[in-house]
Amino acid sequence: MAIVIRLVEFSESSYVSTLFTEDFGKITALAKGARRQKSPFENALDLLAISRVVFLRKSSSAMDLLTEARLEQPFRAATRDLTCLYAGYYVAELLQTMTDERDPHPELFRSACKTLQSLNGSQDVGIEVARFELSTLRDLGHLPTFSECVECGVSIPLNGRRVSFGQLAGGVVCQRCRVGKRHVVSLSSNAIQSLMQLSDLNSSRDAIELTATVRGEIRGLLNGYISHLLGRRPRMYGYLTQLR
Numbered sequence: 001m002a003i004v005i006r007l008v009e010f011s012e013s014s015y016v017s018t019l020f021t022e023d024f025g026k027i028t029a030l031a032k033g034a035r036r037q038k039s040p041f042e043n044a045l046d047l048l049a050i051s052r053v054v055f056l057r058k059s060s061s062a063m064d065l066l067t068e069a070r071l072e073q074p075f076r077a078a079t080r081d082l083t084c085l086y087a088g089y090y091v092a093e094l095l096q097t098m099t100d101e102r103d104p105h106p107e108l109f110r111s112a113c114k115t116l117q118s119l120n121g122s123q124d125v126g127i128e129v130a131r132f133e134l135s136t137l138r139d140l141g142h143l144p145t146f147s148e149c150v151e152c153g154v155s156i157p158l159n160g161r162r163v164s165f166g167q168l169a170g171g172v173v174c175q176r177c178r179v180g181k182r183h184v185v186s187l188s189s190n191a192i193q194s195l196m197q198l199s200d201l202n203s204s205r206d207a208i209e210l211t212a213t214v215r216g217e218i219r220g221l222l223n224g225y226i227s228h229l230l231g232r233r234p235r236m237y238g239y240l241t242q243l244r
């Protein structure tokens, strides 16, 4: 199984496709004839489609060759609204920029599939995006700590007071460790609590409700944190301002 995360025109008739596969991680494969009217792949190579694929692995220097692709789940969010569409593009961008070629992350694959499915339906886009970002961070070993100071380990009480979060440190920091740190933002207890809930794999999707203020705080935090990790702002942030 694979998610189509990028398509680049290759020749008159072909695409170079980037696929995030369940078993092999990200791969780049040539899809011969995919741009023809009667493509052998039909809709299985539409952007963000989830498809069953067969490909031939080439040596490290050559591109893999896609030989078969059969559509399992189309990405229909475009017909819902633009924010859903952009959220889908953002999922593709994170998979593209945060994972390496041929580095399998089956958990992340499943969480991306679930997110695309939810974007096809009527789920809350802001919540879906935040959940996907947090599960990506968890899978790649970058999930911030929300309950203990990331520096000294002391537990941080959520008693309605504001909490400091170190963007570079990668988590909440206590008042003592906060001193002299750069790139520290202040968050409400509610925002931290919601982030813990959103990153909890067992929490039910329906149980989460976010006020506009908390939404804004969470967007600001995740935007800053992911930009720090990548060393630049993801391209899709400009299109996702509605989620604030």
Ligand SMILES: [Zn+2]
Pocket: 149, 150, 151, 152, 153, 154, 173, 174, 175, 176, 177, 178
């Ligand atoms: Zn501390």
